[in-house]
Amino acid sequence: MSLSRLQRGWHRARRRPVAVVGAVVVLLFTAMALGAPWIAPSDPLRTDWSKIRKAPTWAHPFGTDDLGRDTFSRVVWGTRISMQAGVFSILLAIAIGVPVGLVAGYYRGAFDQLIMRLTDAWLSFPFLILAIGLVTILGPSLTNATVAIGLGATPTYIRLTRGLVLGTQAEDYVQGARALGAGDGRVMARHILPNIASALLVQATVSIPGAIIAEAILSFLGLGVQPPSPSWGTMLSAAQQFLEAAPWMAWWPGLAIFSLTLSFNLAGDGLRDLLDPKDY
């Protein structure tokens, strides 16, 4: 990536202030996830039987939940879980999907066909059913939910990588490297991978918000994070029973999911513009 391209990208980014805002909000959420112990005013697990489902006050700006815990502190700590689930599951998908897709796309042949049929089968499961099935087999926990989401996202990366690799085969730099006698491993690692990395990065920023929502859904169904840990999904599932009596319990975690995924999507759009050599 040349300096001038970076500069051009920066100019484009400046023309898209919304994307910058998105990126900033993502960074803020990241800071919140890392700094949860210092940001949260109280222990997110501390119950207080005398303060059950209290509307927002100065002491509890987001109100308290059904067990008298501070909702604000729980939303803050919940960021950590959502970020963790979103990022790690996609890292898992990349860790499996990219090498497999790379090999399949590079060598083609029977292995490629097999992989393609497997991903076909994989993709034909409704994702949520796959995740529910996996988590019931493995037992509900954050780790297992993350694994289930990661595995659910894997075929996308296999197909994307393979497609990108097919596209590079004809490119001069690959042909050139081959002509110069570079080994397969070297061509893949040094020539193909760097050229498809930006497309993968863009895909990752698009998948992470999806994974965050998936974690929320699984936790909402009780298949993700386990109590008393605060997760936005479990907070929402508790809140669902008090929609009328204590709507604030549902507002904040819902709003948090929404703003984090929205920011990711905005930032992802910006990043696409930044990295995409096509000028539109």
Place this chain on the structure above:
Amino acid sequence: MLDFLLQRVAISIVTLLVISLVVFTGVRMIPGDPARVMGGTDADPAGLAEIRAKYGLDDPVPLQYLRWLGLALRGDLGESIRTREGVVRTVAAKLPITIELAGLSLVIALAIAIPAGVFSAVRRNTIWDLLANGVSLCGLSVPSFWLGIMLILLFSVRLRLLPASGFVPLFQDPLANLERMIMPAFVLGAGLAAVLMRQTRNSMIEVMSADYIRTAYSKGLAGRVVVFRHAIRNGLIPVVTILGLQTGALMGGAVVTEQIFVVPGFGRLIVEAVFTRDYPMVQGVVLITASAYVLINLLVDVAYSLLNPRIRIRGGET
């Protein structure tokens, strides 16, 4: 063309076999005994043993699989352990409901996405483009279960405009049916609309900058004619592909939506079947879903190769 078709069909069959095998073993790996589930806390060991014997649950899994496959090939997917209704019959009753839901949400999604996508591509970088993009990003970002709950709160609890849930068969009372399907269809369609709108916009932008469109403009054709006669046709090809890929997502989305709005469709059927370890039902439902998905993708492939004959030459690669 025939070769291409045959190859695709063969591949589809292999895919389905793989899926059926995975589901068959997978569902048996989930801890919990279907006979025990039926018993609830109230179980009689002798009765459980009989249920297990009746459904052959004690036989080796490969034997169970072959037996099931043999019957499945003859169109018999067995009967539900829970309700003892035939799987095929139950699915035949449920499928039209989910197809209606999915169809309705598809209509909603397309009705929003195509005009919005084309419009924002044509008016690129105007405030309208920004707005359309913003709305579609919101559609992508909002968790569907959350959107569903909020819609129920607003339209059913606060405004009392729409019934919160329930289902009236389409042919019994179309109006009441629509009344109850509109919210779930919107929730299900919102995410899809966002995806399709973005795809439409991007491919329209690409097409609009293509040479032949520039030529058309330079020949002095009016903007509207160019857009409608030339650009849209080509711009929508990738949208068709995405649509095929999104069918699976639509089915998955139906699971959540049907839970929230209590639509007695396919999605709820499968969740309930998984939770009650109703093996024959899970197997049957997944096999049918997967077949539908594979079939739709087959059709998309064929449609695509008709739209763009070059694909056919590379047949089977996609």
Place this chain on the structure above:
Amino acid sequence: MNGMKKALWLIVGVLSALLLQAGVAHAQKKTLVVALNQDPDILDPTLSRTYVGRIIYAHMCEKLYEIDAGLRIVPQLAADLPQFSDAGKTVTIKLRPGVKFNDGTPMNAEAVRFSLDRHRAMKGSNRRSELDSVTAVEVVDPLTVRLRLKAPFSPIVATLADRAGMPVSPAQANKLGDKFGTAPVCVGPWSFVERVPQDRIVLEKSAHYFDPGQARFDRLVFRVIPDDNVRLANLRSGDIDLMHLVSPTDAASLRKEGRFDMPSVTGLGYQGITLNLRNKTGKTQAPADLGTPLANDPRLRQALELAIDREVLNQVVWDGQYTPGCTPIPPVSPFADKSRKCAGRDVAKAKQLLAAAGLAGGYAFELTIINDPPQRRVGEVIQGMAKEAGFNITLRPSEFASALTDDDNGKLQAFLIGWSGRVDPDANIHQFQTCGGSLNTTLACDEGIDALLNKAREVSDLGQRIGLYREAVDKFAGSRRNIVYLYHLNYIVAHAKNLKGYTAVPDGLIRIKGTSWN
């Protein structure tokens, strides 16, 4: 002109559609819509297991005996309460004359014998263990049936007041065999019309019922709406007329609205923590030492009980709508021991007990809970309370299916679970607390307790049975504590105010029979 005509036709069409709509709405007054929280399993009295299924039966499958609001047993299809003879080993039941099944065939002694034998012998029957004590069913005359029992068994009458006492039409049962549940025919004010799985069950007024005045609605529709909020929204919008199981946390606000009548009644069952004592490899295997202080040291189990405040638990989780309790017998039961007081919370004493057990530094264990939001909340409250006494509880939410299997197989240390309950206390206690009891997953075993519980089966005098149960409860709930009883559910129903004559019975079932619009 043409367009004009079209528009006119369109208007006519829409108007007539609207009129039809109004007609339908009017006709619906003859239909009563009830919302259930779960889809029943197969509607065959011999095979079915689910609780909600019994709500459907209450309208289309009547029983020999019924229970009333005071939990007294009264005859329904029987003409009178049964006669015990032969030292309690022979039970003679007179039948109500002139009763027909909903297919028009007669309900007589032969049909009862057929049905009870079907319950006792059919493959996969879930009534078999309930009718275990019966050795033979005999037809004395067309309106008299005689049951022969292995041994005196006083709870048999209560058994016949549930599914085991439901006669099914022999004609239909012979025709459909184990598919009877797809088109069930019994005796009832309403009869089965159709079922859409996971959606609705429709019944219509029977042409053959002996007391047609009791069925004031032409149709009953039971709709399945699992989500509490959605069920409630449907009630408010008028789409349903009666809602089963109002969530306790909605009850207070709904009462305040004043639009609905909301009878609440304490149920027959109980909720508690089951503490595994000796089940290491499965409940059918030999008991074995688990090697954990919780299983081996009763002081720990007492400390756990003392750490929990039942009243606060009820307030926090259930808005005070349920009924705290410390025995398997709910206070509504005639068998309830009115003098019993539950031990209050005593954290200091709990800590002392832990210290005495050599665990002053605290004790950690895993509590398995059923994975739904209210159960998670109960678990979290217990977790919080127990922590103050020095217990570090890890909650392990598990899906119902897996949890039950794990419990059977001895894989759980502690399990938050309940029992839906039966009229006779025997069914709430015996199978859980006796050595080798069919639901005794903790493998607790004490001959003294067994003797008391067996004796309570044999005698039929109420006062004597109350005394026996008091003594037994002292032993298993007051010192052994393999189950720590916490509270009893209340069944809260909400219905339109103009529905008259609805009576809540502690079994929580809905009974539309005899109700009508005002």
